[in-house]
Amino acid sequence: MKTKYGLAVTSNNIINKKGNVLWCTRSEPNAPIDTGWTFLSDIDTEEFLADDNNLSLVTFETVIDIEPAVARLVNLPIGADLALVKKDNDIYFVDVETSVRII
Secondary structure, three states: OOOOOOEEEEEHHHHOOOOOEEEEEEOOOOOOOEEEEEEEEOOOOHHHHHOHHHEEEEEHHHHHHHOHHHHHHOOOOOOOEEEEEEEOOEEEEEEOOOOOEOO
16 A cells, blocks of 8 residues: 555545545554544444444545545644534634634
8 A cells, every 4th residue: 555644544434435524633643654644424423433344544645535625634733633614615624622713
């Protein structure tokens, strides 16, 4: 698996284009190739996410191909917890805790 940025845990709903990227969180990476990013969709439920088979490790570039806006996140710090907002032809991220627009 060739990647410039590294790998990200991603909901299969995003990969299979059933749902859209909504939640974007970055935790401490587990390996040098790990970006620490996790991407969850707007249709993921607790039950869905409880099954590890519903999450996949994909290249960050794969997520960018599905949702180009995430390219702006690649260098954000560990601890980032964002939601992707699409409103009136505008696409941006907000901090989940503060609701402040980030990017």
